[in-house]
Amino acid sequence: MLKVKMILPALQEAESPYWRPIKYSLFPPLGLATLAAYFSDEDEVEIQDQHVEKLTLDDSPDLVCIQVYVTNAFRAYQIADGYRQKGVHVALGGLHVTTLPDEAAQHADTLFLGPGEEAFPRFIKDFREGHPGKRYVANWRSLENVPPVRRDLIKREKYFVPNSLVVSRGCPHHCDFCYKDAHYGDGKSFYTQKVDDALAEIERLPGRHLYFLDDHLLGNPRFASELFEGMRGMGRVFQSAATVASVLNGDLIEKAAEAGLRSLFLGFETFSPENLRSSNKIQNLSKDYAAAVKRLQSLGIMINGSFVFGLDHDDRDVFRRTVDWGIEHSITTATFHILTPYPGTRLFQQMEREGRIISHDWSKYDTRTVVYKTVGLTAEELKQGYDWAYREFYSWRNIFKASFGHDNLKQQLAHLFYMGGWKKFEPFWNFMIHHGELNRMLPVLEKLLASTRRQRTAEGSHLRLDPKN
Ligand code: B12
Numbered sequence: 287m288l289k290v291k292m293i294l295p296a297l298q299e300a301e302s303p304y305w306r307p308i309k310y311s312l313f314p315p316l317g318l319a320t321l322a323a324y325f326s327d328e329d330e331v332e333i334q335d336q337h338v339e340k341l342t343l344d345d346s347p348d349l350v351c352i353q354v355y356v357t358n359a360f361r362a363y364q365i366a367d368g369y370r371q372k373g374v375h376v377a378l379g380g381l382h383v384t385t386l387p388d389e390a391a392q393h394a395d396t397l398f399l400g401p402g403e404e405a406f407p408r409f410i411k412d413f414r415e416g417h418p419g420k421r422y423v424a425n426w427r428s429l430e431n432v433p434p435v436r437r438d439l440i441k442r443e444k445y446f447v448p449n450s451l452v453v454s455r456g457c458p459h460h461c462d463f464c465y466k467d468a469h470y471g472d473g474k475s476f477y478t479q480k481v482d483d484a485l486a487e488i489e490r491l492p493g494r495h496l497y498f499l500d501d502h503l504l505g506n507p508r509f510a511s512e513l514f515e516g517m518r519g520m521g522r523v524f525q526s527a528a529t530v531a532s533v534l535n536g537d538l539i540e541k542a543a544e545a546g547l548r549s550l551f552l553g554f555e556t557f558s559p560e561n562l563r564s565s566n567k568i569q570n571l572s573k574d575y576a577a578a579v580k581r582l583q584s585l586g587i588m589i590n591g592s593f594v595f596g597l598d599h600d601d602r603d604v605f606r607r608t609v610d611w612g613i614e615h616s617i618t619t620a621t622f623h624i625l626t627p628y629p630g631t632r633l634f635q636q637m638e639r640e641g642r643i644i645s646h647d648w649s650k651y652d653t654r655t656v657v658y659k660t661v662g663l664t665a666e667e668l669k670q671g672y673d674w675a676y677r678e679f680y681s682w683r684n685i686f687k688a689s690f691g692h693d694n695l696k697q698q699l700a701h702l703f704y705m706g707g708w709k710k711f712e713p714f715w716n717f718m719i720h721h722g723e724l725n726r727m728l729p730v731l732e733k734l735l736a737s738t739r740r741q742r743t744a745e746g747s748h749l750r751l752d753p754k755n
């Protein structure tokens with residue numbers, strides 16, 4: 287029997303006044319719960335997530351496994367060092383370890399590069415037999431025949447959205463600033479579960495709401511189409527992410543809406559063709575962003591638009607243009623990022639070569655801080671413009687303006703509550719988190735998402751509100 291502790295450390299910001307507890311109480315540590323499935327029933331496994339609980343570090347289990355992102359790397363190393371001093375075997379894995387293994391090696395007994403589904407069970411076997419290796423790299427990548435995620439180890443009540451899941455890994459595209467190619471390297475970088483396995487995973491999840499954390503849920507149209515077909519009639523409401531192009535192509539998005547898709551994270555990133563070209567986000571080139579928005583809205587799907595500031599062809603006006611466009615097109619929520627060259631990406635390599643990286647403090651790689659020499663804008667202009675964009679987009683004036691841009695009352699109200707609720711009720715969220723009641727708000731989210739639904743009439747072309755909701 288093994289005693290195992292699995293830890294997801296929080297980023298440094300957890301101790302700063304900018305900490306938004308609600309943002310970090312959304313999703314449970316899915317990667318660790320996925321890997322926990324490879325231990326046996328006799329093993330005593332615990333998952334601790336510093337985003338939602340205080341870590342207890344005074345124990346001495348047989349094995350400590352830590353998940354390392356760029357922003358939590360230093361804290362992860364600190365925790366690892368503490369356990370190693372006590373003689374505990376420490377395994378580190380995750381995106382940051384994969385991209386900078388030599389840095390992580392100084393703090394680990396065992397390292398994992400890439401996804402863990404093949405390498406981790408191999409390691410457990412070696413560990414039990416008393417000869418754990420130093421580095422494990424996935425020999426193959428697949429989501430077939432993987433054991434069910436250990437959701438029993440997730441403290442569901444601490445999360446707003448406990449039903450997060452991934453049915454694919456990676457993405458078919460290759461944007462220079464994205465973590466994806468750095469994590470998957472030369473191997474397979476986009477693969478899916480079998481549709482039946484994905485549907486079985488969904489069936490295992492209680493309640494109505496699902497959040498697919500896949501990078502691009504529509505990335506494999508055949509898989510997605512069969513998945514949505516299988517989900518029809520399940521009565522689920524779900525949220526996910528996809529590209530602008532996938533919303534415009536074919537009728538996959540209609541199938542997703544019929545299966546219960548109610549909100550989509552959409553990577554607009556930039557309006558500038560030069561920026562798209564220079565960051566290899568070619569799938570967005572010449573795509574009609576407004577048409578994608580219209581199509582989603584006509585299906586009752588809310589939009590979380592993702593935008594990046596600080597690409598080399600941006601100018602001082604980019605913030606105003608982006609915010610105005612979002613409000614004018616009634617984007618439900620917007621996520622703005624300061625361009626961040628994550629280690630291992632082509633963007634990082636290029637900037638490193640050009641001497642443009644000005645900070646190697648990974649805790650600053652939080653998409654809110656300028657860590658490189660800018661072009662076209664000064665670092666101050668970029669930071670100020672980014673802060674301004676958030677303030678302006680989420681001002682009550684603009685929340686109302688964007689909400690009332692919809693052509694029907696249900697969507698107007700849903701927009702108002704969703705956007706206002708997410709950004710304007712911080713003390714309320716803090717209260718619910720503090721009193722362990724966060725999960726009780728999930729039915730409210732489910733109702734809100736369900737209320738946006740629109741259905742095709744028998745004639746097919748015309749859309750109307752679903753009377754059931
Ligand atoms: C959900 C999510 C969040 C959630 C919660 C994170 C959580 N609870 O896990 C929230 C909203 C809190 C969040 C916040 C942020 N996130 Co985030 N997030 C994600 C997202 C969309 C999904 C993560 C996930 O669950 N994947 C599915 C699981 C199954 O995969 P996995 O976690 O990678 O685990 C596998 C492997 O990595 C490996 N593995 C992982 N850990 C370990 C450990 C061991 C010991 C072993 C053996 C193997 C192993 O095996 C697992 C199974 O294959 C990813 C994008 C992505 N596709 O990964 C971004 C992502 C991880 N986030 C990112 C960033 C930048 C952030 C923020 C800084 C953003 C911000 N501006 O606020 C913050 C800070 C995060 C932090 N803690 O430091 C980046 C990280 C880049 C990097 N190189 O590290 C990503 C890749 C998105 C991106 N923009 O490119 N995030």
Ligand code: SF4
Nearest residue numbers: 457459460461464501
């Ligand atoms: S489309 Fe999105 S997930 Fe895919 S490579 Fe580009 S940024 Fe990454």
